[in-house]
Amino acid sequence: MPFSAQLAVVDGVAKVTLKGELDASVAGQFKETIEQAAAEKPRRLVLYFNELEFLASAGLRVLIFAKQKMGINVDIYVIGSQGPVLATLEMSGFHHSVYLQDTYGDD
Amino acid sequence: MSSEQTPPPGRLDNVEARIDYYPTHEIAGFRLRPGKSFPFGATLVPGGINFSIFSSHAVSCTLVLFSKGAPTPMAEIPFPDSFRIGHVWSMMVFDLDCETIEYGYRMDGPFEPAAGHRFDRSKILLDPYAKAVGGRDVWGVVPDWNNVFPYRGRLVFEDFDWEDDRPLEVPIEELVIYELHVRSFTRHPSAGARHPGTFAAMRAKIPYLKELGINCVELMPVYEFDEFENSRRRPDTGEMLYNYWGYSTVNFFAPKAGFAATGRLGMQVDEFKNLVKELHKSGIEVILDVVFNHTAEGNERGPTFSFRGLDNKTYYMLTPEGYYFNFSGCGNTLNCNNPVVRGIVLDCLRYWASEYHIDGFRFDLASILGRDPWGAPLPNPPLLESLAFDPVLGKCKLIAEAWDAGGLYQVGSFPAFGRWAEWNGKFRDDVRRFLKGDPGMVGALAQRLQGSPDLYGWNGRGPTASINFVTCHDGFTLYDLFAYNQKHNEANGEDNRDGDNDSHSWNCGWEGECDDPGINNLRRRLIRNALAILMTSQGIPMILMGDEFGRSQRGNNNTYCQDNELNWLDWRLAESNTDLLRFARKMVAFRRAHPVLRQRHHLRNHDWIGSGYPDITWHGTRAWEPDWSAGSRVLAFLLCGRHAQEGRSCDDYIYVAMNSHYDALPFELPKLPVGFNWHVAVNTSMSSPQDIFTPGSEPLLGGQQEFLVGGYSVVILVGREKI
Numbered sequence: 001m002p003f004s005a006q007l008a009v010v011d012g013v014a015k016v017t018l019k020g021e022l023d024a025s026v027a028g029q030f031k032e033t034i035e036q037a038a039a040e041k042p043r044r045l046v047l048y049f050n051e052l053e054f055l056a057s058a059g060l061r062v063l064i065f066a067k068q069k070m071g072i073n074v075d076i077y078v079i080g081s082q083g084p085v086l087a088t089l090e091m092s093g094f095h096h097s098v099y100l101q102d103t104y105g106d107d
Numbered sequence: 108m109s110s111e112q113t114p115p116p117g118r119l120d121n122v123e124a125r126i127d128y129y130p131t132h133e134i135a136g137f138r139l140r141p142g143k144s145f146p147f148g149a150t151l152v153p154g155g156i157n158f159s160i161f162s163s164h165a166v167s168c169t170l171v172l173f174s175k176g177a178p179t180p181m182a183e184i185p186f187p188d189s190f191r192i193g194h195v196w197s198m199m200v201f202d203l204d205c206e207t208i209e210y211g212y213r214m215d216g217p218f219e220p221a222a223g224h225r226f227d228r229s230k231i232l233l234d235p236y237a238k239a240v241g242g243r244d245v246w247g248v249v250p251d252w253n254n255v256f257p258y259r260g261r262l263v264f265e266d267f268d269w270e271d272d273r274p275l276e277v278p279i280e281e282l283v284i285y286e287l288h289v290r291s292f293t294r295h296p297s298a299g300a301r302h303p304g305t306f307a308a309m310r311a312k313i314p315y316l317k318e319l320g321i322n323c324v325e326l327m328p329v330y331e332f333d334e335f336e337n338s339r340r341r342p343d344t345g346e347m348l349y350n351y352w353g354y355s356t357v358n359f360f361a362p363k364a365g366f367a368a369t370g371r372l373g374m375q376v377d378e379f380k381n382l383v384k385e386l387h388k389s390g391i392e393v394i395l396d397v398v399f400n401h402t403a404e405g406n407e408r409g410p411t412f413s414f415r416g417l418d419n420k421t422y423y424m425l426t427p428e429g430y431y432f433n434f435s436g437c438g439n440t441l442n443c444n445n446p447v448v449r450g451i452v453l454d455c456l457r458y459w460a461s462e463y464h465i466d467g468f469r470f471d472l473a474s475i476l477g478r479d480p481w482g483a484p485l486p487n488p489p490l491l492e493s494l495a496f497d498p499v500l501g502k503c504k505l506i507a508e509a510w511d512a513g514g515l516y517q518v519g520s521f522p523a524f525g526r527w528a529e530w531n532g533k534f535r536d537d538v539r540r541f542l543k544g545d546p547g548m549v550g551a552l553a554q555r556l557q558g559s560p561d562l563y564g565w566n567g568r569g570p571t572a573s574i575n576f577v578t579c580h581d582g583f584t585l586y587d588l589f590a591y592n593q594k595h596n597e598a599n600g601e602d603n604r605d606g607d608n609d610s611h612s613w614n615c616g617w618e619g620e621c622d623d624p625g626i627n628n629l630r631r632r633l634i635r636n637a638l639a640i641l642m643t644s645q646g647i648p649m650i651l652m653g654d655e656f657g658r659s660q661r662g663n664n665n666t667y668c669q670d671n672e673l674n675w676l677d678w679r680l681a682e683s684n685t686d687l688l689r690f691a692r693k694m695v696a697f698r699r700a701h702p703v704l705r706q707r708h709h710l711r712n713h714d715w716i717g718s719g720y721p722d723i724t725w726h727g728t729r730a731w732e733p734d735w736s737a738g739s740r741v742l743a744f745l746l747c748g749r750h751a752q753e754g755r756s757c758d759d760y761i762y763v764a765m766n767s768h769y770d771a772l773p774f775e776l777p778k779l780p781v782g783f784n785w786h787v788a789v790n791t792s793m794s795s796p797q798d799i800f801t802p803g804s805e806p807l808l809g810g811q812q813e814f815l816v817g818g819y820s821v822v823i824l825v826g827r828e829k830i
Contacts, residue, residue, distance in 0.1 A: 024204060024206035024207055027206075056206075056372065057206060057372055057373045057374050057377075058206045060374060060377065061264055061266060064266050064267065064268050065266065067268050068266070068268060072270070087368075088369065088372060088374070090301075090307070091302060091305070091307045091367075091368035091369045091374070091378060092307075092369050092374045092377045092378050092381060093307065093310060093377065093378060093380075093381025093382070093384070093385065094377070094381070096381065096384075096385065097268055097270075
C-alpha cells in the first residue's frame, strides 16, 4: 500500500489518517501534513495508525517533531496502532509521550 | 506579505535558508564545500552533513559512504588538499540522506610500527566521534567476518522530546547506588520482559527499583562494544563465551545497539534516552561506567577499525619500540593525557551529560587517566583536572576506580581536585574481613564506618569521596561471598586462573550449595550484616544487582564472558528469598530516613554543638569501652542525631552493635538523655519479619540497659524521645 497522510480539521481537532509504510522516503510528506495541521492551531492532534504498516526511525522523528511543533498544550492521540508499529512505539518509549488508544471517542 | 506574516527584525522565517552553506565543489557527483573543522564528527548542517576528522600523521583522507547495511561503498570522496586545516580534514557534503547512510574513512600514511604508525589504506575506519554505530545491531548475531566495514558510523538526530527533564543533581551524600548490567537485569526468562535484555525491558523494571528504594543506577558499559571480541567456545562444553560485560570500547559516543529492542531499527538513541527520562521521573539518577583506559583494538595483533588506523601514535601509549603499553591488562592503553585524546574524552562526557542527561560517570581503571604518555603517574593530571572543572560536567558525579592493572593503586590518594569520589576498595576488604570474623579488624572497620577519614580526611575530601561497597561486578556476589572459600571460574575456560584470588570470602563450613539449615541461616545472617553495615556507614553505599535477594554466580568471581544464568538476574529469587529482599528494602529505607547516616563532612568524634553527646562514640560489650585489641571481633557505635547535617537536622540517636564472634554477647547500652528510649530497628539474628522494622514503627526495647547480640549478628537501635 503506498503511503498517504490525510488531514482533516474538525472542531479544533486535527485528524491525520496514515496508511502504508512510513519510512525515510515519505517522512517529508508526513512532516508537511503535520505542519499544515499545526498551522490550524488545533487543541488536539489525533493520528490514526490503523492502516499504518511500518514505522521507521524517520517516521518516529516526525512524531517527535509533531509533539514539539504542537507544543505542550496540545495532546496527541495515536489511535489503532498495532503489530510492529505499536511495538516500535513501545520499544522506543514514545508511547509515554502520547495517548495510545484503540479508538478515538467521537469516531 | 501582511504584517502578521513578517518575521521580526533579524529573524528568518526559514532557518534552513543559510546563504553561506552552498556547494563550491563537485567530486564523484557529490556537491561539496570546505567543511568546518569543529566540531569533530559528522554534523547535520542545512542541506548537508559536515564531516570533520583528525589525524596528525596521515597524508591523505577519503570519506567513504555506504547505504545502510550495504556490503560495498556507494561512494568514496577524497578530501581535497585545500580542505585540510592543520591536522583536520573537513568537508560538507550536500544532498545526503542522513537517515540511510553510513560513513567511515580511509586514511593513508606510513606503516612503520617502530615509529608508531600503522596506517592501512585498505581499512575503512570508524569515526571516533560517530554518535551511533551500525553493524552490531542485534545482540549475539554472529557478524560477517569478511565485512570490509564492520563498525559503521551513523548520524543521529538530536530532537528527543525531553520535556522538562534534566539531570537530577541529587546531592551525592543522598545517593544509594545500584550497579547493574543492562542485559543481565532482564535477560532471564523469569524477568518476564517482552524484549529481554534491553533498555526497553529495563524501563519496565523501574517500579521495582523504586520500591527497593535506591535513587541511582550505575550502568555497566552501555556504549558500543562488540560482544564477539575475543569470543570463543569452551573446550569442554562448546558453549560460546563472549565479551559480555563490555569493558572494551568500540566507540565512546554511541549507545550499544544490541542493548536496544529497537537496535535493528536504528532507534537505540531514542530508546536509551527514554530509559533515562523515565528513571529521572522516578527520582533515579543514571551513572555510566565509562572505559577510557583502553579500546577494543587490542595489541599489535588486534584488529584495526578506528583509532589505530586514524592516528596510532596519538591515541595509544607506545613503548619507544612502538609496542603498546598495557596498563589496562587488555592489550593497549589509551593515551589520555595527550591533548587530542583528552579532548575526545571531554567531548564525549559533555555529550553524554548534555545530550543524554546523564548524572555521573564511573571511570574504569581511572588511575590510567593520570599517567603521562610514557606511563609515569602525573602529580596533577590535566585530564582529571579538566574533567573536575569542566562547566558542562559541573554537577556530574565523577567516580574513579582508583587503580589500574599496571600496579598504580590510588585509593585515598587519587587526584581529586575537590570533585572526584572513589570506589573504596578498602571498605570492601575491611568489611568483608570483619564480617567473616577475622580478628583485629575493628580499628579499620571504625574508619570505614565513618567514611574512611584515614583515606579522605587528610586532604579535606569528606565521606562523600567514599563509594562504599561490599560487592561489585568484579568478584563474588554477596551470596557467594558467604558460600565459597575459593573462586570457581572453570566455566570461563581459563583453567580457573582468572579472577581475584584474595576475595576474603567464607563458605560458613561448606563449599557451595548445601542443605544444612544452620549453614544456610548463617549465610543469610551474614548477608544481612553486610547490608546493615553498608547502609549505616558514612559515605555512598553501592549495592550490586541481585544482592538484595541472594543472587549467586555459583562461585564464579569473574563472569565477564558469561551470557547465561551466571550473569542473568533470576527474578524467581525475589519470590524464594522474600525475607532478604524485605530486609534490603527496609535497610535502604532506614538509611534514607536518617540524615545522621548521610553526613557531607567527616564526623569529629566530639560534641561540637553542645548536645551532651559527641557526634559519634565507640563502644564494646561495655558501653563507652570499645575493644580495640588485636583479638577483638566486636564493635558498637552511637551516632547523636542532633549532629545530623552539621546540626541543621535533628535525627534519632542510632546505636549499631556488630558482633563477629561466633557466640552471642551481651552489649551494655549507652545511656540516652532523660526522656529518651531505645527501640529495636534491626536484629539480624532474628528471622523475618522480626529482623527489621519499618522506620517509625520500631518496637520499644524491654530492658534499656543491655542487649544480647547474637553471634555473627548486627543490632541497630534507635533512641528517641518518649511520646
